[in-house]
Amino acid sequence: MTIPVYVSPEQLMKDRADYARKGIARGRSVVVLSCRQGILFVAENPSRTLHKVAEIYDRIGFAAVGKYTEFEHLRVAGIRYADLRGYAYDRSDVTARALANAYAQTLGTVFTTESKPYEVQITVAQVGPDPAADQLYLLTYDGSVTDEPGVVAMGGAAEALTAALSEDLDPAAELGDALRRTVDQLARTGGRALTAGDLEVALLDRSADRRAFRRVPVESVERHLVGEG
Amino acid sequence: MSGDALPSHGAGGSSFAELLRAQAPHLLPGATTGEVSGPVELPHGTTVVALACAGGVVVAGDRRATTGSYIASRDLEKVFAADEFSVVGIAGTAGVALELVRLLQVELEHYEKIEGTMLSLEGKANRLSSMIRGNLGNAFRGLAVLPVLAGYDLAGERGRIFSYDLAGGCYEESSHHSIGSGAFFARGALKKLWRPEMPAEDAVRVAVEALYDAADDDSGTGGPDLGRQIWPTCAVVTADGVRFVAAHELERVVTDLVAARRDNPGGAR
Numbered sequence: 001m002t003i004p005v006y007v008s009p010e011q012l013m014k015d016r017a018d019y020a021r022k023g024i025a026r027g028r029s030v031v032v033l034s035c036r037q038g039i040l041f042v043a044e045n046p047s048r049t050l051h052k053v054a055e056i057y058d059r060i061g062f063a064a065v066g067k068y069t070e071f072e073h074l075r076v077a078g079i080r081y082a083d084l085r086g087y088a089y090d091r092s093d094v095t096a097r098a099l100a101n102a103y104a105q106t107l108g109t110v111f112t113t114e115s116k117p118y119e120v121q122i123t124v125a126q127v128g129p130d131p132a133a134d135q136l137y138l139l140t141y142d143g144s145v146t147d148e149p150g151v152v153a154m155g156g157a158a159e160a161l162t163a164a165l166s167e168d169l170d171p172a173a174e175l176g177d178a179l180r181r182t183v184d185q186l187a188r189t190g191g192r193a194l195t196a197g198d199l200e201v202a203l204l205d206r207s208a209d210r211r212a213f214r215r216v217p218v219e220s221v222e223r224h225l226v227g228e229g
Numbered sequence: 230m231s232g233d234a235l236p237s238h239g240a241g242g243s244s245f246a247e248l249l250r251a252q253a254p255h256l257l258p259g260a261t262t263g264e265v266s267g268p269v270e271l272p273h274g275t276t277v278v279a280l281a282c283a284g285g286v287v288v289a290g291d292r293r294a295t296t297g298s299y300i301a302s303r304d305l306e307k308v309f310a311a312d313e314f315s316v317v318g319i320a321g322t323a324g325v326a327l328e329l330v331r332l333l334q335v336e337l338e339h340y341e342k343i344e345g346t347m348l349s350l351e352g353k354a355n356r357l358s359s360m361i362r363g364n365l366g367n368a369f370r371g372l373a374v375l376p377v378l379a380g381y382d383l384a385g386e387r388g389r390i391f392s393y394d395l396a397g398g399c400y401e402e403s404s405h406h407s408i409g410s411g412a413f414f415a416r417g418a419l420k421k422l423w424r425p426e427m428p429a430e431d432a433v434r435v436a437v438e439a440l441y442d443a444a445d446d447d448s449g450t451g452g453p454d455l456g457r458q459i460w461p462t463c464a465v466v467t468a469d470g471v472r473f474v475a476a477h478e479l480e481r482v483v484t485d486l487v488a489a490r491r492d493n494p495g496g497a498r
Contacts, residue, residue: 079339
């Protein structure tokens with residue numbers, strides 16, 4: 001008869017967290033930050049079709065790093081949650097805070113009960129009437145939520161990026177300036193030059209009447225990067 | 230709905246209506262009406278016309294809702310943007326119809342968000358078709374809803390109109406279509422006034438005139454209400470998307486029409 005090996009709960013959780021962290025650290029970075037025109041999403045993502053940034057609801061956007069299938073599942077679940085809630089109550093009753101809590105529950109449950117945790121980090125952002133009213137929630141693989149002021153960075157170089165971008169952060173900066181600064185920092189921490197083609201850029205437009213999420217086309221990203229935007 | 234948890238995934242696809250059926254069936258249009266004995270008196274919406282024009286379609290509806298012989302509302306909207314490139318007009322029981330429109334709007338947006346691309350116009354027409362089929366039981370209880378869907382086909386680069394029957398049958402109309410209690414009178418007017426490839430402004434004028442004729446002979450359809458400044462709802466769909474005609478433009482169209490019909494009530498020409 002084999003005796004099952006005893007693993008302490010502390011060790012088990014630590015192993016799971018290390019596993020998830022390693023998976024996330026392999027991914028390229030994504031930055032979400034407030035600017036004058038709205039909330040800007042900048043992802044290092046050469047694919048035009050497999051998105052890391054997406055629309056959830058009228059004023060709510062989603063960004064993720066890690067394993068594509070896992071965050072894609074979370075994205076779809078988020079849209080279903082938001083549409084169901086908005087249909088049952090009212091469109092104004094769908095909030096990023098409630099969605100972040102629902103995500104936290106799911107991630108927490110998967111972390112403790114499934115055989116492997118999700119190797120993802122996600123940001124749920126809700127654009128407000130002015131930058132001070134923007135909400136950015138960062139969720140990690142174990143279901144912990146943090147409310148980040150003004151800027152969130154995720155992925156391999158998250159800490160260095162957050163530090164660099166938080167320094168002299170101006171949540172009311174023009175879109176072009178915010179984009180240029182973010183791309184500079186992404187290139188610096190990643191150690192490689194970035195062109196518009198390597199980026200996935202989207203905006204939660206502050207001035208929109210209803211659906212605020214817009215993808216920023218490559219040509220317009222290019223114009224912003226050379227400073228003509 | 231089930232509290233704060235995320236809906237479970239798995240076999241759901243990108244249809245919101247299917248999701249609703251699985252997660253919250255009580256929220257489906259007309260789902261909680263139960264057994265009804267005898268006819269019920271509920272507000273009804275009345276005449277909506279849709280006609281093809283150069284580069285798109287025009288859809289217009291009157292604003293009256295009636296409960297029996299009583300006017301329940303003078304400013305009910307019956308024409309709605311289903312999404313950026315399609316509009317839906319409704320006739321029938323107002324309560325169920327409005328809920329159906331809301332479901333269609335969420336359905337189309339839900340698909341677009343999950344798939345990252347818009348449904349084709351036929352796809353939108355077929356989704357509406359299955360919703361109408363789902364309402365067949367209610368139709369037998371006197372809660373019928375009959376819509377018309379019109380939109381701009383981005384692939385075919387033209388405006389298209391789809392009509393429905395209560396069983397969910399979906400038929401494409403090539404020129405014009407009308408629904409509601411005043412539909413017969415509106416259809417007569419459209420037959421005489423509609424021309425292929427007419428400019429959108431002319432099509433708006435024809436749509437308003439058809440509604441005028443419907444209101445002339447049908448008590449369920451609201452006529453021009455200059456005193457209250459209530460104008461028909463009128464939407465134009467082109468390659469640029471859905472545009473609702475502004476109140477001041479409609480005021481001009483209606484005022485001109487009323488002046489033209491003075492001493493010529495049938496609009497003979």
